[in-house]
Amino acid sequence: MREVPLLAWRHLASRPRQSALTIAGVALGVAVFVFTVSMMDGLLVFFTQRLIRVSPLLTVLPERLDVNLAREQLRHAAPLEIVSISRVPVPDDRPTVRGATALAARVRSVPGVVGSSVAGATPVVLSFGTIAEPATLVGLDPGDEATVTELPRCVVQGRWDGLASRRDGVVVGRDLADRLGVQVGDRLAAVGDAGRARELEVVGIIATGLGSTDESTAYVNLSVAQGVAGWGGDEGTEIRLRTAAVANLDGLRRQVQAITGHRVETWEETSQASLKLFRMIGVTTYLLTGFVLIVAGLGIANKLTTIILDKERDIAILRSFGFSRGAVRGVFLIEGLLLGVAGATAGCIVAATVIEYFTIFPIRFAAREGAVLAYTELFLAKDPRYYVIISLAALVISAAAALVAVRRAVRVVPVEVLRGTA
C-alpha cells in the first residue's frame, strides 16, 4: 500500500523530540563505532608503516630447506630402509647463512627485488663506565642497508654514514643509549657470547619508533659483528631484501627460496606476533563498541513500542476499515528503518567530521618508555567501507528491533480495543 510510508512518516514527524532522541542514540552508536574502527585501524596502519620502513620485506634465514628435507626423509625412513641422499651439505647447528655476500648478490638480480643486504645479529653485553646492558649487535653494510630499509633516515643524533667512515663505529638505539648514558663520541665495550670483546665508538643514535629496536639494538659494521660472534668473513644471520611490492610476496618468497635453498620469511610472518596482537585488540574493541550499537537498537525498539502502545486505537481503527496486518506491520517496520537510516546517516556525518577534525588538529601523546610502538600522535585511518559496513549493521539492528516491537502492533485485535474504549 502506497500510504504505508506516509503513515510511518507522520507518526515520527508528530513526535519530533522523541524521534530526534532515538535518532541521536543510533547516531552516537554509529559515530563511536566508526571512530573506534578508524582509530584501531589507524594504529595498525601506523604500526605497519613504521614496520615496513625499518624492516626488510623478505628475510633469507639460516635454516636450509634441503637439509630439512634430508632430515625429514631420515626421520620417516623405516628401519633398515636404504635412503639415498645426494649432495647434502654438512648439517650443522651454527645459525648462519654461509656465502651470504654471493647469495645476496644473486638474489638482488631477481625481478621484483630492489635491494639486498647481509646482516649478522649476535647477543652482546654493552658496557659504558660502570653500566652494562644486554643488547643485540646487528652487523651490516651501511651502504647496502640503505637499499633495504630506511634505518639510515631514523638516526636522530650523529650520522649513519659514521659507520662507513669508522670501522669501529656503532649506532645505538635511543632507549638503549639512554640507559647506558652514552652520547655520540662516547666509547663503549661490546662483549660477545664467547667472551670476544671489541671497543666501539658511538657515531649515531637511532629512533625507529619500534620498541624492540630502539630498546635493545646497536648497529655496527658486519665485520665487527662477525668478529664478536666468531664467524667467518662470509657469514651472516640473515639476508635482508627490499621488494618493489609490499603485499602478495608469496610468489617472490618461493622464488628466492628456490634460488637460495634457505627458508625465506615475509615481513608479515616476521612480525606475526605484533600484528596478531594489534588485530586482537582491534576485535575486542569492536565487540565492546558493538554494544553501543545494540543499545541504540534497544532505543529504537523502545521508541516503537511506545508509539505502538500509544497508537493501539489507531491501529484498531485502521484494521477495522480494511488495513491488513501486513500493512500495519509495514508501517512500524518502516518507522524503525527510518529511524535507523536517519541515525546511521547522522552518525556517519558526525564520525567523518570528528575524524577530519582530528586529522587537521591531531592529538599528541607524550612518548612512553618501554612502549611496543612509539605512538605519539593519534593516527586515524580513513576508509569508506567503515561507513558502509557500520551503517548496514545499524540498519540490520534497527530492522531487528522494529521486528520485535512490531509483533505487538500485529497482535492488536480491533474489537478488543474498540470494546475497551466504547
Place this chain on the structure above:
Amino acid sequence: MARRETGVRGSGPGDRAVLVACGLVRRLGIGAAAREVLRGVDITIEAGEFVALVGPSGSGKSTLLYLLGGLDHPDAGSVEIAGEDLARVNDDALAKLRNRLIGFVYQFHFLLPEFSALENVLMPLWARGGGRSQEDRAWGLELLGRVGIAEKAGKLPRELSGGEQQRVAVARSLVNRPRLLLADEPTGNLDSANANAVYELFRELNCDLGQTILVVTHDTDWAVRSDRVLRLLDGRLVGDEKRREERA
C-alpha cells in the same frame, strides 16, 4: 448527487437483503465471569432501510454491531452481508470485505490525529490502494461538503470541534460507498445541536443516496425518526417496529 444503487440487484424481496444474521450467540468473559451477551439474535435488513437499534445499557448492542460488521466472530450463528458469509473467510479477507461492504461510525470519532480531515476521509481507500486519484479526492471533498465542512478539509482533527470531528468520521465511513453503514451511538459525545445535525445527515444519506443504515442509539429522537426500531434486551431481540409507511 444522484441516487446510488445500494445492493439492489434482483427484484424479489429476498434479494434486497443487505444483511442477514441468523441465531447469533456471543459469550464474553472468561471462567466464572463468562456470560452469554447475545442469546440467539436474528436480523434481516433490506437495502435502503434506516434502522435504529435500542436497548438498555449492557443489553449487548455494541456486541451485536461488532458481529454484524465482521469485527468479531459469533460463537454460534451466521452473518451474511450482500450475500457474503463472513464466517467463511480468513482474517485478511475479512478486512478486505469490511473495506468493501461496510462503513463504521463509533461513539468516539477515532480520527488519526496526524492526518488532515480529507486524509482521514480517504484512508479507507488507501487500504485498497486508492485514494490518490483526482477523482477520489474529489469524492472525499464532496463527502466533506455533504457533512458541511468542506472548507475544513485541510485541518487536523485537533483543530476541529467535537461535532466537526464526528462529521469527518461519518464522511470517512461513506468514502468506500458501503452497502451498510453501522453506527454505534454516533452522537453520544455531542451536544443536542450537533447531535441533531448528525442525525439530519444520516437522514439525508438515507433519503438521497439510499444508504442502508443501522444505528445503535440511546436517543429516543433517533428511534422515533427512523424507519424501523429494533429493541434488544438481555441479549435477545424483543421488538421490531417498522414505521416507514407512517413516515411516507
